[in-house]
Amino acid sequence: MFCCCNLICNGCQFANQLREQEQNLISSCLFCRQPRSFPQEESVKETDLLKRIEVNDPIAMRNMGKERYYQGRIKDAFKYWEKGAALGEVGSHYELAVMYWEGEGGVEKDMKKGLEKAAIGGHLSAR
Numbered sequence: 001m002f003c004c005c006n007l008i009c010n011g012c013q014f015a016n017q018l019r020e021q022e023q024n025l026i027s028s029c030l031f032c033r034q035p036r037s038f039p040q041e042e043s044v045k046e047t048d049l050l051k052r053i054e055v056n057d058p059i060a061m062r063n064m065g066k067e068r069y070y071q072g073r074i075k076d077a078f079k080y081w082e083k084g085a086a087l088g089e090v091g092s093h094y095e096l097a098v099m100y101w102e103g104e105g106g107v108e109k110d111m112k113k114g115l116e117k118a119a120i121g122g123h124l125s126a127r
Contacts (some may be wrong), residue, residue, distance in 0.1 A: 053080075058089035065095060074105035090121030 012030075020027055046067065052060030065080035078099060084092030097118050103109030118125075 056087060058084040058087035058092060061087070062089055062092045062095065065092065069095075074099075078105050078107065085117070088121070090118050093118035093121055094125060 016030055017027075019025070046064075049060050049064045049067070053064060061080045061084035065077040065084065067077075068074075068080060069077035078096070081092040081095045081099075085096055094115075097113065097115040099105055099107055100110045100113040101115070
């Protein structure tokens, strides 16, 4: 994943890393060309995600949901994943499906809810 929340396949990621190494380039985002810093500070990471969320980036919503989930803020994670799913992001559909599957975060346990949309969208783990 990159700072602007775009995803690329592993092969393209590897090819870019080789190109950067061969040409002695600074590692940067393939999409917005901003230099990447590792590890990224949490406050900077969250600020970047919030900027992307403001423009309705569904991948940023999924990623913020994951951040909230790992912080133990399950209900906030659910809200971000709902917004991402409403915009058609299959990863958000899958995260919601897992919450329903486990009955987590105060949602009613329902083992089929959400999985179908994630599977139809092409999420491998939902199949």
